[in-house]
Amino acid sequence: MPTSVIAVANQKGGVGKTTTSINLAASLASQGKSVLLVDLDPQANATSGLGVEKREGGSVYEALVGDALLSDQIVRTVYENLSIIPGEVNLCGAEIDLPRMEDCLHRLQGALHSVRMANVYDIIMIDCPPSLGSLTLNAFVASDSLVVPIQCEYYALEGISMVQRLIDQVRNSGDNPGLHIMGIVMTMYDGRTRLSQQVLDEVREHFAEIIFETTIPRATRLAEAPSHGQPSLVYDPDGLGTAAYDVLATELIQRLTVASAEPVAEVPTPDNVVDAAALQNPEPVQNQA
Ligand SMILES: Nc1ncnc2c1ncn2[C@@H]1O[C@H](COP(=O)(O)OP(=O)(O)OP(=O)(O)O)[C@@H](O)[C@H]1O
Numbered sequence: 001m002p003t004s005v006i007a008v009a010n011q012k013g014g015v016g017k018t019t020t021s022i023n024l025a026a027s028l029a030s031q032g033k034s035v036l037l038v039d040l041d042p043q044a045n046a047t048s049g050l051g052v053e054k055r056e057g058g059s060v061y062e063a064l065v066g067d068a069l070l071s072d073q074i075v076r077t078v079y080e081n082l083s084i085i086p087g088e089v090n091l092c093g094a095e096i097d098l099p100r101m102e103d104c105l106h107r108l109q110g111a112l113h114s115v116r117m118a119n120v121y122d123i124i125m126i127d128c129p130p131s132l133g134s135l136t137l138n139a140f141v142a143s144d145s146l147v148v149p150i151q152c153e154y155y156a157l158e159g160i161s162m163v164q165r166l167i168d169q170v171r172n173s174g175d176n177p178g179l180h181i182m183g184i185v186m187t188m189y190d191g192r193t194r195l196s197q198q199v200l201d202e203v204r205e206h207f208a209e210i211i212f213e214t215t216i217p218r219a220t221r222l223a224e225a226p227s228h229g230q231p232s233l234v235y236d237p238d239g240l241g242t243a244a245y246d247v248l249a250t251e252l253i254q255r256l257t258v259a260s261a262e263p264v265a266e267v268p269t270p271d272n273v274v275d276a277a278a279l280q281n282p283e284p285v286q287n288q289a
């Protein structure tokens with residue numbers, strides 16, 4: 001399977017992007033996929049949620065706005081098959097710096113190119129910030145597809161229509177003609193409320209083809225796990241939230257397998273492929289939890 005780049009995005013804040021990025025990445029890794037999680041959010045919640053230390057100069061920032069090699073920023077987590085490029089508050093600066101750059105929309109795509117071509121990772125997952133600014137646009141251009149978490153609440157459809165509009169814009173501009181939504185994942189589903197069911201029904205009606213079958217329940221332990229620096233499958237291995245993300249990972253792999261069986265456009269010859277062995281053995285980090 002060629003490396004697939006997937007952005008977890010929704011401009012709406014607090015809908016479960018980071019919770020999904022962490023737990024989906026961890027479940028994919030536990031199912032044998034080699035995963036690189038890119039924390040593109042200055043809040044760096046995915047980084048701390050995996051117990052990884054934030055370091056100044058240790059994010060995608062330098063590679064985005066300068067010539068630093070992204071592969072140098074990869075750190076191995078204590079979890080098998082799971083590496084991360086941490087986030088840091090400096091990433092805020094990228095929202096100001098990027099628009100001034102010539103190829104401002106393609107900076108992340110360019111920086112990820114060599115990592116991607118080394119084919120060490122099955123999946124590169126990008127946790128996007130809650131905005132439709134330069135960082136998120138860069139993620140849209142660099143990605144093959146999007147996973148869009150939607151919280152089971154009012155205004156859920158508004159969020160998705162804005163994401164769809166941005167996808168159309170990125171496709172039509174020619175910046176990434178192949179970009180598509182791999183799936184919508186409904187988060188924080190509470191079976192005791194009518195609202196959750198109504199929102200789920202409504203999104204299913206509008207997006208029957210792309211909504212994931214798996215719905216993520218509202219689960220206190222999913223919210224607690226990051227403060228222990230652990231993905232849910234470590235913090236709460238038998239929990240409902242853990243089980244849901246595990247099934248979601250299986251569903252995502254199925255979709256990727258189907259997609260990779262379809263004919264794809266020719267990939268340009270890499271000009272700066274990094275040493276695959278070096279990527280396989282980045283410096284391990286200590287879990288801070
Ligand atoms: N399924 C869930 N059950 C219970 N709490 C959840 C669930 N998913 C997320 N949360 C909690 O909701 C809050 C927002 O989640 P999260 O940080 O994943 O959203 P986000 O979209 O990444 O937010 P931001 O837009 O700020 O990056 C967090 O406190 C998180 O712990």
Ligand SMILES: [Mg+2]
Binds near residue numbers: 018019041045129
């Ligand atoms: Mg987040």
